[in-house]
Amino acid sequence: MVRQTNPDAYTVGEIWDGNPRWVGENHFDGLMHYTLRDSILGLLNKKYSLAEFADQMEGFLVKYPRENVHAMYLTLGSHDTRRLISKLDEDINKVRLAFLLQFSNPGAPAIYYGDEIGLKGGKDPENRGAFPWNEEQWNHDLRKFVQKLIAARKRHPALRRGDLKRVYLSDENGWYAFSRTLGEDQVVIAINSSSETRQLSVPLNKMDLPDGIVMEDVVTRGRYRVVDQALNLAVEPWSGIMVGTIQEDI
Numbered sequence: 001m002v003r004q005t006n007p008d009a010y011t012v013g014e015i016w017d018g019n020p021r022w023v024g025e026n027h028f029d030g031l032m033h034y035t036l037r038d039s040i041l042g043l044l045n046k047k048y049s050l051a052e053f054a055d056q057m058e059g060f061l062v063k064y065p066r067e068n069v070h071a072m073y074l075t076l077g078s079h080d081t082r083r084l085i086s087k088l089d090e091d092i093n094k095v096r097l098a099f100l101l102q103f104s105n106p107g108a109p110a111i112y113y114g115d116e117i118g119l120k121g122g123k124d125p126e127n128r129g130a131f132p133w134n135e136e137q138w139n140h141d142l143r144k145f146v147q148k149l150i151a152a153r154k155r156h157p158a159l160r161r162g163d164l165k166r167v168y169l170s171d172e173n174g175w176y177a178f179s180r181t182l183g184e185d186q187v188v189i190a191i192n193s194s195s196e197t198r199q200l201s202v203p204l205n206k207m208d209l210p211d212g213i214v215m216e217d218v219v220t221r222g223r224y225r226v227v228d229q230a231l232n233l234a235v236e237p238w239s240g241i242m243v244g245t246i247q248e249d250i
Contacts, residue, residue, distance in 0.1 A: 012073045018060075023068040030071030033107060036060060037076055040101050041087055043193060044094045044238070050193050051171040054178075057105070061164060070161065072107030076115065079128050083114070083121035092118070093238040096145055097191060100240040103149040104180060104189045106164060116146045145219065152218035155247045158182040168203055175235065177202045184245065188215070190233055191240035202231040215243045 002009050013028035018035035022028055036057065043053035061069055076098055077084045088094040095118070102109050114121075114131050118139035121127040132138070153159045162182035167190075169176045174194030180187045186207060192198045204226060209215075213226045224231055224243055235241050 010071070012071075018063070020064050020068075023064055023071075030068055030073055030107065032078075033060075033072040033074050036072070036074060036102075036105060036107075040076070040098050044088055044091075044098060049171055050174055050176055051169060053193075054166065054169050054176050057101075058164070058166060058178075061106070070106045074102050074105060074107040074109045075112065076102055077112035077127075079112070080124070081127060082123055083119060083127050084112070085115070085118050086120050086122055086127075090120070091238065092139070092142065093236070095142065097238055097240050099146055099149060100189070100242060101191070103153055104159065104178075104187070104242060106162075109150075109153070111146065116143050118142050148219045149242075152242065152244070156180075156185055156187055156218070156244050158185040158187050158244070162187070165206065167206055173198060175200055179207055181207065185247065187218075187242060187244035188231060189240060189242050190231075190235055192235040192237060195237045197234060197236050200231075200233045200235055202233060204229050204231060209245075214246060216246050218242045218244055 002011055011028045013022050013031050015022045015031045016034050018031060022031060039048065039053055039056040042048040043050065084098060085095050088098065119129070119132065121129050158180040162180040162185065165179050167177040167179050167188060175190060175192050175198050177188060177190040186209060188202060190200055190202055209226050211226055211229060215224050215226065215231065216222070219242065224233065231243060233241055
């Protein structure tokens with residue numbers, strides 16, 4: 001009925017188990033990607049190992065047709081779930097890492113109001129509390145971090161339409177790197193799921209990135225040079241970094 005009215009309309013289904021039968025020409029374009037949310041929160045709450053998380057996240061890429069993967073509605077919270085920061089025991093590093101993973105995946109990221117300022121809330125009705133307009137109650141650092149992730153999605157086409165591939169995983173050391181690529185626009189995301197700072201040497205032999213090319217942290221705008229087909233990055237505990245080829249500001 002919707003497509004009869006408007007063939008270009010976008011339809012999204014609230015299907016909690018992510019069953020692929022609900023996407024396609026006769027159903028929805030995308031789903032509320034609760035299964036990705038569950039994987040991200042499962043990693044951060046230590047329900048899944050890093051290898052299990054990586055297999056799950058990459059598995060979604062082949063579970064659905066490509067056009068439907070890129071039409072997914074990426075959410076970390078809603079009126080039906082505990083607030084993100086409360087779900088992660090108010091660990092702000094894990095909240096930031098959850099947002100980083102959300103914005104580095106294919107699909108359309110969606111923020112439940114207040115999660116970007118660290119609004120707390122347990123089960124219904126606490127998760128539906130009014131937005132606090134007193135800015136003294138906001139976590140401004142978290143808000144700025146999310147704003148920079150939004151800007152990165154706009155600046156890098158690869159984060160919106162590019163392919164996602166594993167670059168490296170070390171379950172033993174707690175770090176995982178993957179890429180988003182679209183033509184010459186290439187982004188590397190590396191996460192550290194351990195309780196210690198990791199000095200990572202991310203091998204780039206799977207990517208077309210020549211030695212000497214300079215890449216940029218999308219959040220801090222710090223610069224890194226590819227040396228011996230690797231990126232050397234320092235990543236704090238339960239944190240991540242997103243480094244991309246340098247793009248003109250929008």
